[in-house]
Amino acid sequence: MSLQNKITVIKFTRKNCGPCRTLEWILEGIENSLPGVEFIHFDAEENPEKTEKYEVRSVPLILIESNGEVLRHLSGIISREKLLRTIGEVISESGT
Numbered sequence: 001m002s003l004q005n006k007i008t009v010i011k012f013t014r015k016n017c018g019p020c021r022t023l024e025w026i027l028e029g030i031e032n033s034l035p036g037v038e039f040i041h042f043d044a045e046e047n048p049e050k051t052e053k054y055e056v057r058s059v060p061l062i063l064i065e066s067n068g069e070v071l072r073h074l075s076g077i078i079s080r081e082k083l084l085r086t087i088g089e090v091i092s093e094s095g096t
Helices: 020-024 048-053 080-094
Strands: 007-013 040-041 061-066 069-075
Touching: 007 020, 007 080, 061 080, 069 080
Parallel strands: 007 040
Antiparallel strands: 007 061, 061 069
């Protein structure tokens, strides 16, 4: 994957959020299965500047970026399969 077609998965959660903890469990280990994709995690309460920048209104929220442009928003609890499928779509669309 070239740097010009970099895919980044940004996850926003909160410590005291039940659905966020469930999502963590569902997605455990997914980063290891996608070595060419960068994963970033932010606690929405501890990172107000990022929360504002990405216009986060609720958590859990996963954003998928290509070249710094947010192409997908996935909110709430999602399946591992849905996340992998959505990342695959972004990779295909961005030509990486």
